[in-house]
Amino acid sequence: MASNTPRLNLYKKDPVADANDTFNITTMLNDNWDRIDANVVLVSEKGVANGVASLDANTKVPTSQLPSASTSAAGIVQLNDTVTSTSTTQAATANAVKQVYDAIVSHSAETIDSAHGIKTTSDITLYVDAVNGNDSNPGTQSQPLKTIGAAVSKIKNLVIEHTVTIQLAPGTYTENILIKNLIGSGSFYLKGASDLAGASSYTINGFVSFSGCTCLVFIQGIKVLGTSSFSSAIDFSRCLAGRVYYCKIDRSGTNATTNSYGINIGANSFVFVVNCDISNVTASGIGAAISVFETSRLYSSDNTGSGNSIGLRASAGTIMKNGTQPSGAAAESTNRGGVIR
Known part of the structure; x- marks a missing residue:
């Protein structure tokens, strides 16, 4: 009896059982040719666009015939x-x-969270040299950075659990320094000289501002000139523990017009100022060598200076003094419950 081939489904007769059947051109010939034509691959259709792949000598499809993958299309x-x-x-x-x-x-183990960054695993010292440095350098002693700002940018995402130091070489650094949100149980130093006599060799022609720091932050042995565009030469805001040692401040020619300060401590900060010289802080409004406000506390010990409008000023804050203090036209000024004792 008649049957169909398994692959192309061609219709075929049994030569014995169907020997007496009439030959049907449509079913026995034309339909079969159509099936063959629909399934055959011409040589001219191999390895061309919209055709079929050809195989190489290893019976594999050459990579040249396969599409490349991209972010928008599948492929090899x-x-x-x-x-x-x-x-x-x-x-x-x-x-x-x-x-x-x-x-x-x-x-x-060092990752705290996406906001705080990485804990230090040992002490870090970055070296800065205004004359011989380059901000593309790594900040080592032999390859120092040029600006303090570049050094600060390298530590801003650290959780400080050790001692992190920015060590200046002698020179003048004409820049404003913003040090923000340093956290951890360790200490940060912005360091020049080791005593007051050497501070003039390390000069910042601008201001230094610390804000939002919870680790212990030091500025030591540096002369800070300030700028007329910012009220303070050295400023602390929302800092838990600040230290200013062996620094010189001379605001001759850099005083702000309305209110001007040598060292200004505010926004619930606690700072020690020890063995510093603060001079020539004057203004049409308030000109104070050392000022504390907004419930902040300051310990001032063995400081000097002259030519100031006010030596010590406490406005809604507390100054605890010991030894000598910067002099002024008025030695001390308090208001809004401020205390100097």
Whole structure:
């Protein structure tokens, strides 16, 4: 009896059982030819656009006939074993992924959260040299940075659990320094000389501002000139523990017009000022060598200075004094419940 072939479904007769059947041109001939024509691949259709792939000598489809993958289309992709590639058409190997994984795991104990960054694991010293430095340098003693701001940018995301120091070389640094949100149980130093006599060799022609710091922050052995565009030469705001040692402040020519301060402590800060010289702080409004306000506390010990409008000023804050203090036209001034004792 009649049957169909398994692959192309061609219709065929049994030469014995169907020997007496009438030959049907449509079913026995035309329909079969149509099926063959629909399934055959011409040589001219191999390896061309909208055709079919041809096989190479190894019975494999050549890569030249396969589409490349992209971020918007599927296709073949080359493997890449590096962890620094920026390619969008290559895929990372398992080994490259493992390298990244291992690096993350090695720092996992140090990660605090996305806002705070990485804990220090040892003491850090960054060196800055206004004359011989370069901000593309790593900040080592042999390859110092040029600006203090560049050094500050390298530590701004650290959780300081050790001693972090920015060590200046002698010179003049014409920049304003903003040190914000340093946290941790360690200490930060912005350091020049080791005594008051040497401070003039390390000059910042601008202001230094500390804000939002919870670790112990020091500025030591530096002469700070201030700028007429900012009220304070050295400023602390919302800092739990600040220290100003062996610093000189001379605001001759840099006083702000309305209110001007040598060292200004505010917004619930607690700061020691010891062995400093603060001079020539004057203004049409308030001109104070050392000022404390907004419930802040300050310990002032063995400080000197002259030519100031006011030596010590406490406005809604407390100054605890010991030894000598900067002099002024008025030695002391208090208001809004401020205390000097």
